[in-house]
Amino acid sequence: MIMPSDKDYKSTKKIKQGILKIKEEFTPLAKWIDEKYDVKTLNLVFDFIKNDKSYPRLQVCLEYVKDKGKFMDNQTYSFDKTKQNEVSDKFAEIVSGYNIKNRQNWIKKIFGLTYKPNNLFVYFSDFESIAKIEANENIPEKKIKELKTAINNSELWEIDRRFDSVTYFLHTEEQLIRYQNSEIHKKWNQEYFDLLKDYDEFGYFIRESYSVFLDSKENFDKNYESNWFYYYK
Incomplete structure (x- = not known):
């Protein structure tokens, strides 16, 4: 999420408004993130970088700017690699808990049975800063x-x-x-x-x-x- 016009922001806004709910398959991961890092996760968005299924990507949409700050490396001002890996590993653990061979579920649809946990790029955004831009605009x-x-x-x-x-x-x-x-x-x-x-x-x-x-x-x-x-x- 960068601007109020972004589709990820719009969908996350509907979750904040209570119109939509976070996707059921992502609820366990969102709860785990909130409890482990003491933050509030509004949404999780999965897609592929440049639509290439070799490069899966997970956006963790946090509510507050201060929450996003907990996932930043104060030395490099980039994302904390340790926490990126922790979230990626937990996502892989949740994925492995589903029977993907026998169910036409979300994992099968998203990954096409080719998912590799060590390939997942995790990044973090916050809803608050974009909502402020929208309010002012x-x-x-x-x-x-x-x-x-x-x-x-x-x-x-x-x-x-x-x-x-x-x-x-x-x-x-x-x-x-x-x-x-x-x-x-x-x-x-x-x-x-x-x-x-x-x-x-x-x-x-x-x-x-x-x-x-x-x-x-x-x-x-x-x-x-x-x-x-x-x-x-």
Whole structure:
């Protein structure tokens, strides 16, 4: 899962909403992951890398960012290989517990009796970070314009939201320094948070830790050639 448009995110969202349930065949593994690592698994998605059955892949869709962090290697900022192998081994153990010779079940359909446990690539994602992006993107542009009009501050050039955050652009660097951590900045935090919460279906944004970013048009023009692509690259 990378963006709200991803099919894996959409299916996981339905599980979070209670519309769907995790596939029955994956329930034992999800329960094992939750108990062993003290996390919350929302979904497990099995597929093949580039549709090549020689390269099976399992995505563990955790609910929270902090849960995904438990599966990251702090030294390399990649997935923890030990935990990847532990999940892969447990999946192989669960698979081996089914009678695949006599049942037209999910294992037979997925693996075609060619599954090799040591081939499985396990990776981890989290639902929370994508849900935050969706919430922010779901705010209608009309609401953003109405907010800017209501602020009615000639020193505010633009309000621009991307992904799960929003940036208020002042015109100059001098204004940026003056507004940073000011009472006005705190007020902008509150106003945008109040707007955002109407679209935060799962309550992942927290008022006490929420803050809008501040920047300046001067910086945008001078260092990013007035180009949004360069700015967010």
